Amino acid sequence: MDRVKTIPMIDLPRVHSTYKDKLETAASEVIGSGSYIGGKILDSFQDRLSVYLNTKVFGVGNGTDALLIALMALDIGPGDEVIVPAFTYAASAEVIALLGAKAVWCDVCSETYNLIPDSVELALSSKTKAIIAVHLFGQLADIEALEKIAEDIPIVEDTAQAFGAKFKCGKHKGKFAGSVGVFGTFSFFPTKPLGALGDGGGIACYDQFLYNKALSIARHGQKEKYVHDIVGINSRLDTIQAAILNVKLDYFERELIRKAEIKEMYYLALKNLKSISLPTECDFSTHVWHQFTIKVYENDRDKLRAYLENNGVSSMVYYPIILPEQRAYGSMIERTSLSNSRALSAQVLSLPIDPSMSNNDVQFICKSINEYFGK
Ligand SMILES: Cc1ncc(COP(=O)(O)O)c(C=O)c1O
Structure with a gap:
């Protein structure tokens, strides 16, 4: 059920x-x-x-x-x-x-x-x-x-x-x-x-x-x-x-700290999976973890998403259609290769990263992902 x-x-x-x-x-x-x-x-x-x-x-x-x-x-x-x-x-x-x-x-970098x-x-x-x-x-x-x-x-x-x-x-x-x-x-x-x-x-x-x-x-x-x-x-x-x-600005920095803890938990629990890539932190920027966006290979993204949904775990695809392929912007200019952007739209999956999440929530999400990949 x-x-x-x-x-x-x-x-x-x-x-x-x-x-x-x-x-x-x-x-x-x-x-x-x-x-x-x-x-x-x-x-x-x-x-x-x-x-x-x-x-x-x-x-x-x-x-x-x-x-x-x-x-x-x-x-x-x-x-x-x-x-x-x-x-x-x-x-x-x-x-x-x-x-x-x-x-x-x-085009965007496929890592950052x-x-x-x-x-x-x-x-x-x-x-x-x-x-x-x-x-x-x-x-x-x-x-x-x-x-x-x-x-x-x-x-x-x-x-x-x-x-x-x-x-x-x-x-x-x-x-x-x-x-x-x-x-x-x-x-x-x-x-x-x-x-x-x-x-x-x-x-x-x-x-x-x-x-x-x-x-x-x-x-x-x-x-x-x-x-x-x-x-x-x-x-x-x-x-x-x-x-x-x-009021929210007073709590902003502590929410960032909690999100960084959650991202560490994701890294620890998911780092050995070969079928996904975890987000890359670039060396010149801090990260406020608005999204924790992984890449899922071998056309598995939507299946993983459905599996998580079935386990009660939300996830989102930001963004499933790149802007040059949106009808509204069809007349704009494409002068360079957009191959990374195109590939990302089929691979990205954002997982919950909410400062009020419990460690149990994060562990449950990681357990579900590991289970999906048979680990
Ligand atoms: C990258 C980016 N730019 C602009 C906006 C627009 O912001 P708003 O929804 O406040 O108009 C958003 C909101 O989702 C966004 O993610």
Whole structure:
């Protein structure tokens, strides 16, 4: 008989249960304040985030808006090309299409799942106006290598999945994901490394002119109230979400420590399996373990997934179809081989990595995987 599903990818009510009273107090403070858009609570969260990341940050409605606003501030439009990985979430490329520009797909490394600098070099043209470097699954793309290849081209760091990751060495040693590119964009979607209780996002920018321009775009193109210099949109981080995030930031680092313990348990229990590959940690980045994504060989991925499901263990395929093969983006540009991205879409499987998981949960998942492979 099938088991009742017992281990979700992430159990947010359980994650929040340790500090639920603080979340409730923070929400109720906003309710009592009457300031639901903007105000002191939002300002203080933005200030805190700016200090934490050591760069200026403001809140927006979600991570997709953050990317859109960054590209709008860089004046990207029809006739322009923007380099983006073929293997990422749709939002990273959707914003390029929305502005009438062309996405130029690049391949990702089959070990780290992040952009291959050589592939970016082949994709460059005189029309290239930006590179969207996605820090996929929780560790950094090689920004320093991209900077060397494309010296004058602005890099937008899509940091939706890697809030809190840091450069361990090189030119950017000690700096946070999202703080070194011309723009860093963040998503505070609930399951993200720093997640709100609804949608939320942020934009980091060290260039004062571009920071002001992006902020104005997010406020209907206004610098002053009712004076619209440029065409903008409406994108704000709700005050209530800022209050929630302010509480969650206090627990962020300890959640990272717990996720690192869980990943160690996975490594220990699964390292001898020849039919899968465990995620590779690159030497220049810390990892915030947004996902623990393995590769499963010999067309076994979907069968393993079904077996786990039957044992009550959730897993997810991020991402089953690469972006160049999505009908929505059929008219974009493919200038380099995307063979790794294509292979990964058939091999990747993300396992639960939730700071509130028990050791028993992790052991049960590993036991199920070992059993599947007859170990
Ligand atoms: C890599 C990446 N970029 C951008 C986004 C968009 O973020 P949001 O859902 O907050 O719009 C996501 C969210 O899933 C993402 O994973």
